[in-house]
Amino acid sequence: MSTFVELVRRDLRLAWREGGTIGVALGFYLVVVTMLPLGIGPDLNLLTRIAPGVLWVALLLAALLSLGRMFETDLEDGSLEVLATGPLPLAGLAAAKSLAHWLTTGLPLAALAPLLGLLLNLEPEAYGVLAASMLAGTPAVSFLGAVGAALTLRARRGGMLLAFLMLPLFVPTLVFGIEAIRAATLGSAAFVPSFLILCAISLASLVLAPLAAAAALRLQLQ
Amino acid sequence: MKLIAEALTSIRGERTLFTDLSFAVEAGEALAITGPNGAGKTTLLRTIAGLLKPARGALRLDPSDPEQLLSQRCHYVGHLNGVKAGLSVEENTAFWCRFLGGASARIDGALAAFGLSALRSIPAAYLSAGQRRRVGLARLLVAERPVWLLDEPTSSLDQASQEMLARVIDGHLAAGGLVVAATHVPLGLARSRELRLGAEAQFARPA
Amino acid sequence: MQTFTQRLANPTRFMALSGQLLPWIGGLACALIAMGLVMAFTAPLDYQQGHAAKIMFVHVPSAWLSMAGYALIAASSFGLLVFRHPLADVSAKAAAPIGATFTLLCLVTGMLWGKPMWGAYWVWDPRLTSVLILFFLYLGLIALRASIEDEALAAKLTAILAIVGIVMLPVIKFSVEWNSLHQPASVMRLGAPTIHPSLLWPLLVMAAGMTALFAALHLKAMRNEILRRRVKALRAVEVEAAGGLASQAAE
Numbered sequence A: 001m002s003t004f005v006e007l008v009r010r011d012l013r014l015a016w017r018e019g020g021t022i023g024v025a026l027g028f029y030l031v032v033v034t035m036l037p038l039g040i041g042p043d044l045n046l047l048t049r050i051a052p053g054v055l056w057v058a059l060l061l062a063a064l065l066s067l068g069r070m071f072e073t074d075l076e077d078g079s080l081e082v083l084a085t086g087p088l089p090l091a092g093l094a095a096a097k098s099l100a101h102w103l104t105t106g107l108p109l110a111a112l113a114p115l116l117g118l119l120l121n122l123e124p125e126a127y128g129v130l131a132a133s134m135l136a137g138t139p140a141v142s143f144l145g146a147v148g149a150a151l152t153l154r155a156r157r158g159g160m161l162l163a164f165l166m167l168p169l170f171v172p173t174l175v176f177g178i179e180a181i182r183a184a185t186l187g188s189a190a191f192v193p194s195f196l197i198l199c200a201i202s203l204a205s206l207v208l209a210p211l212a213a214a215a216a217l218r219l220q221l222q
Numbered sequence B: 001m002k003l004i005a006e007a008l009t010s011i012r013g014e015r016t017l018f019t020d021l022s023f024a025v026e027a028g029e030a031l032a033i034t035g036p037n038g039a040g041k042t043t044l045l046r047t048i049a050g051l052l053k054p055a056r057g058a059l060r061l062d063p064s065d066p067e068q069l070l071s072q073r074c075h076y077v078g079h080l081n082g083v084k085a086g087l088s089v090e091e092n093t094a095f096w097c098r099f100l101g102g103a104s105a106r107i108d109g110a111l112a113a114f115g116l117s118a119l120r121s122i123p124a125a126y127l128s129a130g131q132r133r134r135v136g137l138a139r140l141l142v143a144e145r146p147v148w149l150l151d152e153p154t155s156s157l158d159q160a161s162q163e164m165l166a167r168v169i170d171g172h173l174a175a176g177g178l179v180v181a182a183t184h185v186p187l188g189l190a191r192s193r194e195l196r197l198g199a200e201a202q203f204a205r206p207a
Numbered sequence C: 001m002q003t004f005t006q007r008l009a010n011p012t013r014f015m016a017l018s019g020q021l022l023p024w025i026g027g028l029a030c031a032l033i034a035m036g037l038v039m040a041f042t043a044p045l046d047y048q049q050g051h052a053a054k055i056m057f058v059h060v061p062s063a064w065l066s067m068a069g070y071a072l073i074a075a076s077s078f079g080l081l082v083f084r085h086p087l088a089d090v091s092a093k094a095a096a097p098i099g100a101t102f103t104l105l106c107l108v109t110g111m112l113w114g115k116p117m118w119g120a121y122w123v124w125d126p127r128l129t130s131v132l133i134l135f136f137l138y139l140g141l142i143a144l145r146a147s148i149e150d151e152a153l154a155a156k157l158t159a160i161l162a163i164v165g166i167v168m169l170p171v172i173k174f175s176v177e178w179n180s181l182h183q184p185a186s187v188m189r190l191g192a193p194t195i196h197p198s199l200l201w202p203l204l205v206m207a208a209g210m211t212a213l214f215a216a217l218h219l220k221a222m223r224n225e226i227l228r229r230r231v232k233a234l235r236a237v238e239v240e241a242a243g244g245l246a247s248q249a250a251e
Helices: A002-018 A020-040 A044-067 A072-076 A079-084 A090-119 A126-151 A158-184 A192-220 B041-049 B089-099 B106-113 B129-142 B159-174 C004-009 C011-042 C051-083 C088-118 C126-147 C151-181 C197-250
Strands: B002-012 B015-026 B030-034 B056-062 B074-077 B147-151 B178-182 B193-196 B202-204
Touching (some): A002 A020, A002 A090, A020 A090, A044 A090, A044 A126, A044 A158, A072 A079, A079 A090, A079 A192, A090 A192, A126 A192, A126 C151, A158 A192, A158 C151, A192 C151, B002 B041, B015 B041, B015 B056, B015 B178, B041 B147, B041 B178, B089 B129, B106 B129, B106 B159, B159 B178, C004 C011, C011 C051, C051 C126, C051 C151, C088 C151, C088 C197
Parallel strands (some): B030 B178, B074 B147, B147 B178
Antiparallel strands (some): B002 B015, B002 B056, B193 B202
């Protein structure tokens, strides 16, 4: 357990020192959410209707930016092979890196989302569910993303290939995340079914995705 | 304690690197693996480290520990250093110490043994190649593992650093550890055997 | 006593067996599809849609085959990773482009059917949308394999992706079609018990014919892949021999 925590702490410290990664993801999120209304025009009713979708899709794109690097630096400087011979199983390693990615990318993006909701004239009742659905859904993005990152680790044009591979796998999280926000504007508890399914998807990915990522990492180390 | 390899065969892609390779390394013994490029030195070390599975054959460390895999009883130092540029020398070493299950009291000694004490708070990004190599090697001392697998450990090291490494390895051997090192140059150890890979694997006289 | 798959596992025996079977399966496919097309064109007209609805006879079987194709790839991938079956990767690699093509066929026929039925080529009908995502999954498999130089590594990584895909596929379909409960847009409802026999038989014949076509294409593609690997192995031997001769000449 302590090796798991050690690895997460190390990655958090490195991300903090580098600073740029978190900043770029947040900046990208802001830019994309700004571009769309600029292109569509200031029709506030229309913006309100598309707000949940835009917020979620832009978040996925921003998260994809840093996903590709999850294992890359460790592979490049030789840390990955030493980590692999440590006491932490590869699945634990993958889970630790996914958790660190969520803490440094998913969580900040989810925190920024309500502010961006203002830009899109999001319905007032939806803000709480927006924050909750993003907090519940972004872990799936990081953990499933680790599988893609491990698979495309040494592939040519890995970054774009990763985005292409991951988008179908993100569809359930996307659909239920958006549906939860939309349902929140309809009634008091209408969002609960979608929200629960969203949580279930994230929890399942927490458990299963590291296994697939570990299988891919083992192959990449050979 | 004895590291035993039995009939190891390794096939990477279309090429067979070595077949039916058997050897044993006793406690306090160093085995130097030599041979031309591409002969399979790195592959052999990575196989012992558990990163690669041999096509055939078996490896074990006697006495065997049911709780730990062979790879967890080895230190593997490959071509790359395993040093994060964003962390300082001390932070790098401390991380490996905690991750590999060593005692933090050993960090100072490890840094001193490789002449890194003065550099401890410098971020690794500012270090030269030789200094980074030494930081990578320092993790050999922060956690105790009986088998050391070293792949070209002296690369990027100047003469003084190579002597530091030789002293460290000799210390490990004197304490009953085993060393298997792939190398092009003599390591300057007091005692070592040679295993030559290439056209045929053969043992040479003790150096 | 070896199992069926074990006996087929030997590539040479597979080549021999598939070489014998292929003309028959191909012939069967042609016959069944021809018969199915005739039955389809002589089937009663839909009172609403006229001839346009007949595109269903190609659209529905291709939908079935697109899913079956992915299941085949997932099963082959499982065979590779768990059983190390020697032909498993050949099967998975061969099936991906064929499955993708049938998926594309399903999408295109769906669009051609949709225009007269709904007025637009693409209306985000949930069933067709999940077929579209299935198409992306296929393309992902092909793209991943193409982007990795080491063929053995590519095979195993693609296998992992295929298994992740098959696990996610029900979740994806559920998420995309879940919303349809709320939407009034019509879904192509083709519950078998409610279909009139005069429409059911052409459909089944076309389905059987297209399945035979898939099988024939798959076997042929597997044979091509085995031959390609043989050529590659021969070239590798040639290179190694030339290298050996050159170094001998240099000494």
